[in-house]
Amino acid sequence: MSLIYEDLVKSLDSKQQAYVDLKLPDPTNGEFLLAVFHMIPGGDLNVLQAAAEIAAESSTGTNIKVSTETAFSRTMNARVYQLDLERELVWIAYPWRLFDRGGNVQNILTYIIGNILGMKEIQALKLMDIWFPPSMLEQYDGPSYTVDDMRKYLDVYDRPILGTIVKPKMGLTSAEYAEVCYDFWVGGGDFVKNDEPQANQDFCPYEKMVAHVKEAMDKAVKETGQKKVHSFNVSAADFDTMIERCEMITNAGFEPGSYAFLIDGITAGWMAVQTLRRRYPDVFLHFHRAAHGAFTRQENPIGFSVLVLSKFARLAGASGIHTGTAGIGKMKGTPAEDVVAAHSIQYLKSPGHFFEQTWSKIMDTDKDVINLVNEDLAHHVILEDDSWRAMKKCCPIVSGGLNPVKLKPFIDVMENVDFITTMGSGVHSHPGGTQSGAKALVQACDAYLQGMDIEEYAKDHKELAEAIEFYLNR
The missing domain is CATH 3.30.70.150 (RuBisCO large subunit, N-terminal domain)
Structure with missing residues (x-):
């Protein structure tokens, strides 16, 4: 010394x-x-x-x-x-x-x-x-229903799950809200979420919103032949109301797998997060991190990092948590912060800022765990029939200022496609409206999958061409 x-x-x-x-x-x-x-x-x-x-x-x-x-x-x-x-x-x-x-x-x-x-x-x-x-x-829940389960339900592999946040953030009636969902789904999108303040407002009663979303989803599935998912914000003033909202959704006739429960994890509290995980293990638990910036912004001298918040979300059992756009979108963040956090919660073994975390419940020198780590890094599904060995993955959810033009740049920074992207204004501000915005997002993803430059791909895809012209000038 x-x-x-x-x-x-x-x-x-x-x-x-x-x-x-x-x-x-x-x-x-x-x-x-x-x-x-x-x-x-x-x-x-x-x-x-x-x-x-x-x-x-x-x-x-x-x-x-x-x-x-x-x-x-x-x-x-x-x-x-x-x-x-x-x-x-x-x-x-x-x-x-x-x-x-x-x-x-x-x-x-x-x-x-x-x-x-x-x-x-x-x-x-x-x-x-x-x-x-x-x-x-070994003592903590970890995720139960994961993005792998959602992929299986949607039959969507080898690309991001394409989602949106309904905009305007607030002020639509229940019917108007459902109409936006329908337009996005019919345009080819997979996933729609309530924005984080969505609750039981007088102009958009919760029970009507749930009922209308169910109708809109049924119609969209019938017309497209594709499964869809909606994430409902069940955050509430008290425990009973939160559970009442969950039960309203589960009893509304939705197909298992077609709905998620969104909880505002910081403002509603960790008890709410863990209650949902334990009561509804077969539902995707969507952790929205509203208020995190008070703790996580890099210039803040007091608080905790995005990485720490994300690790605790996985420990608590969140299926997915918002992890930031790594400087590509409108929110404060960098790859060094946001991508490290995303990788830490989605992989079985990943370096953090100071520690390499292995999420195994047994020694990470065990040969079976080593095999799991290698399978995971090869992007194979793991822990399907041996969940005792490790804590399951938590999915990065990416939102805030993204649009179809920014999809590939974010994938490049993220270095994988194992995330849910929820573009709000990046879909609904499209000159052709929400359906066209959804089509442009799907086309941008198709261009990526085919290894084509989006401007080249857009020559034969009107919605993507309009998106490029519109968003590149923003």
């Missing part, structure tokens, strides 16, 4: 010493959830003192040593086990036995991004990456 680190350790008081172990022998032995924070101390504390206070507040301690701690309670202490002074990074190991053994994600977050984000001893504190050991993954 260098002199500077020795001096930092000597500066700790007796309480802080209990939360620091820069010689922790094996942080990846399965006992710990590991976390990396970007941290700038505040006040009179040095970096290790501040890190120790964070480890205490986010596990067993408080600001002053108490006489009620026990020999056992001290084994539950989080420990600062690594520092990078140049990059202002702190690694903390949390004994995962601290957490509610009911697979409770909100309980973990209450610890590791709870009170500590409000501590006056820090100027900046952002959780950049986390690592879950296999022994911990």
